[in-house]
Amino acid sequence: MTNPLLADWDTPFRIAPFDRISDADFAPAFDEALAAHLAEIEAIADNPAPASFANTIEAMEGAGEGLDKVLSVFFSVAGADSNDARQALQREFSPKLAAHSSAIYANAALFARITDLWERRDALGLSEEEARVLYLTHRGFVRAGAALTGAEADRMKEVKSRLAVLGTQFTQNLLKDEAAWFMPLAEADLEGLPGFVVDAARSAGEALEQPGSVVTLSRSLIVPFLQFSPRRDLREKAFRAWAARGENGGETDNRGIAAETLALREERARLLGYEDFAQFKLETEMAGTPGRVRELLMQVWEPARAQALRDAAEMEEMLREDGINDALQPWDWRYYAEKRRKALHDLDEAELKPYLQLERMIEAAFTCSSRLFGLEFKPLDVPLYHPDCRAWEVSRNGEHLAVFIGDYFARASKRSGAWCSAMRSQAKRPKLETPIVVNVCNFSKPSKGKPALLSYDDARTLFHEFGHALHQMLSDVEFGSVSGTSVARDFVELPSQLYEHWLEVPSVLEEFATHAETGAPMPKALRDKVLAAATFDMGFQTVEYVASALVDLEFHSGPAPADPMRKQAEVLERIGMPQAITMRHATPHFAHVFSGDGYSSGYYSYMWSEVMDADAFAAFEEAGSAFDPKTAEKLEEFILSKGGSREAEELYTSFRGRMPGVEALLKGRGLAA
Ligand SMILES: [Zn+2]
Numbered sequence: 094m095t096n097p098l099l100a101d102w103d104t105p106f107r108i109a110p111f112d113r114i115s116d117a118d119f120a121p122a123f124d125e126a127l128a129a130h131l132a133e134i135e136a137i138a139d140n141p142a143p144a145s146f147a148n149t150i151e152a153m154e155g156a157g158e159g160l161d162k163v164l165s166v167f168f169s170v171a172g173a174d175s176n177d178a179r180q181a182l183q184r185e186f187s188p189k190l191a192a193h194s195s196a197i198y199a200n201a202a203l204f205a206r207i208t209d210l211w212e213r214r215d216a217l218g219l220s221e222e223e224a225r226v227l228y229l230t231h232r233g234f235v236r237a238g239a240a241l242t243g244a245e246a247d248r249m250k251e252v253k254s255r256l257a258v259l260g261t262q263f264t265q266n267l268l269k270d271e272a273a274w275f276m277p278l279a280e281a282d283l284e285g286l287p288g289f290v291v292d293a294a295r296s297a298g299e300a301l302e303q304p305g306s307v308v309t310l311s312r313s314l315i316v317p318f319l320q321f322s323p324r325r326d327l328r329e330k331a332f333r334a335w336a337a338r339g340e341n342g343g344e345t346d347n348r349g350i351a352a353e354t355l356a357l358r359e360e361r362a363r364l365l366g367y368e369d370f371a372q373f374k375l376e377t378e379m380a381g382t383p384g385r386v387r388e389l390l391m392q393v394w395e396p397a398r399a400q401a402l403r404d405a406a407e408m409e410e411m412l413r414e415d416g417i418n419d420a421l422q423p424w425d426w427r428y429y430a431e432k433r434r435k436a437l438h439d440l441d442e443a444e445l446k447p448y449l450q451l452e453r454m455i456e457a458a459f460t461c462s463s464r465l466f467g468l469e470f471k472p473l474d475v476p477l478y479h480p481d482c483r484a485w486e487v488s489r490n491g492e493h494l495a496v497f498i499g500d501y502f503a504r505a506s507k508r509s510g511a512w513c514s515a516m517r518s519q520a521k522r523p524k525l526e527t528p529i530v531v532n533v534c535n536f537s538k539p540s541k542g543k544p545a546l547l548s549y550d551d552a553r554t555l556f557h558e559f560g561h562a563l564h565q566m567l568s569d570v571e572f573g574s575v576s577g578t579s580v581a582r583d584f585v586e587l588p589s590q591l592y593e594h595w596l597e598v599p600s601v602l603e604e605f606a607t608h609a610e611t612g613a614p615m616p617k618a619l620r621d622k623v624l625a626a627a628t629f630d631m632g633f634q635t636v637e638y639v640a641s642a643l644v645d646l647e648f649h650s651g652p653a654p655a656d657p658m659r660k661q662a663e664v665l666e667r668i669g670m671p672q673a674i675t676m677r678h679a680t681p682h683f684a685h686v687f688s689g690d691g692y693s694s695g696y697y698s699y700m701w702s703e704v705m706d707a708d709a710f711a712a713f714e715e716a717g718s719a720f721d722p723k724t725a726e727k728l729e730e731f732i733l734s735k736g737g738s739r740e741a742e743e744l745y746t747s748f749r750g751r752m753p754g755v756e757a758l759l760k761g762r763g764l765a766a
Contacts, residue, residue, distance in 0.1 A: 098122035098163050106496050109166045112476035116178045126159035138203035149206045154572050155523035165516040173533045174479045174506045198237040222571050222738045252361050259354050264688040266345040270338045275307040285323040319427040332424035339681030347681040355653035371649040371694040379581045379741035383650045386697045392755045394639050396764040400632030401671050421673040430630050438626040448606040448615040451545035454552050457605035458559040461595045465725040495528040495566035503535040511554045513561035520573035530565045532558040544609045560592025569734040576736040584741040586702035594710040598719045628763030637677040642697040645686050649694035707761045708753030
């Protein structure tokens, strides 16, 4: 009998037949699919016919169909509905997958065919998208080291495997330091803390088998403690411990690991012919060069710093009123900011919540996409991986476009956070594929018979993930490798962050933010408060983020620093870091940059995308309506439908007529002069 994961799926729109798949099917299907993919790749590499786009690049695009099916199902359930068996499978699969992709990149015959095509590219009569896919394939192999030979190839292998070890060690040290520290709180120390912080401190104490409440270094506990505790001495103690993660001396100290990592990254870049790691890393990004990243960050830095200094002066006054004759310190910031927030925008979460019903917010996200792009949604009854999941068929003018799955509620088997993934990506060649897209969130599930209510942040998350889903569902390219969200890292958050803006459109809130019991629309005064609170304390948030992004960039520009802590201090000194603010992530616990390669010299990406989303939404405002049909059409034509089939800069410029400036971002963050 055929494994249900590898069988032909005769379900509606070929959605995986979740009701027929059991955990025992994964391992055998995975091994069979890996072997089949490798055999396909070898057949392409060993084809006696001369290389052509069709028999090499397009054949590679079409290879591994079984593997795609197995992994799409497996990673859906491993992330959103895990159990012991699935965790064990994940540990087994990830080294096998890494070895599989290394084997493909190391296939010399395959690389020779790709290189041959690359060298003859102008004579091949390729379409623009074919040329792009050839370029990306060739570049991917070169960047993986496929062109290196002899001692250099050997050294590259050593460098990469040492970097992987260092990344894991960095993460584990950080976890150890975070787990090792806690601060017991006596009953009197709880005074002034709101109920939810007291509860969190109690349950943290229980988890650590302590007699009473404790503060730990978990972000979800220490941040509210710093926000609400009136005890300056305790705030200082907790803050210092938090800031010292990875920097406590002994076996878990990450400073040496950071230095070695930076040196090896530089060596890796040099082996591949780049001057430094930032140039290697940014080559595939929209920003392109370290200089452009630096320029953006510094344009934002100055106004953010000025705002933060103004806020600091006001808070120092509040410190005086509390009878404290000291400069404002990092452990004071959140506490006094919270007091200011209360005074300036007294926004009561409890008053807001009944207006943000999950059902109405889903409807709002769908309706905005109907008004912008003409999408229609029809509930679809199919077996999925968990009873909380719901599916819709998405169509336009009667034509099927995609399947959208929403998996909104938190549960113990789901990892934290929110994400969008494609169970199947759009493609036309070598085979027609329509997308199946999942949005996974962690909203609290209501008790039976009650409507699910969201916080404003939750509602924004829902719109954000739906923006990623639109990028997948509206994709209209030839090849799967460049469809949907297969774009540069500093471009991928544009559609999602952009879509958040529609939640803030007053007419959308007016129509869809209705009271769960009375059905009345949200009062205008409350709506205004919600929108005004969005820019509060942005000086601080921007400063702590941009400082981290600049340090990350300077670490990877030029020769690697022998002493990263000294380099960090130099950068902060040079930009005039305000005394009462620290980096969002200081080097010894900067996991984005040192736990792996993902965000190294890439921490700026969030802001790069934000510059574009603010500027892109301004295009609608300039046209006079958030639903201006012409602007929506351009957004779909030049950005949402194109995936990575063209350079990001070309796409953005086609949409907007120019590259974005930082003005709209500064305005959105309340930092404009
Ligand atoms: Zn996102």
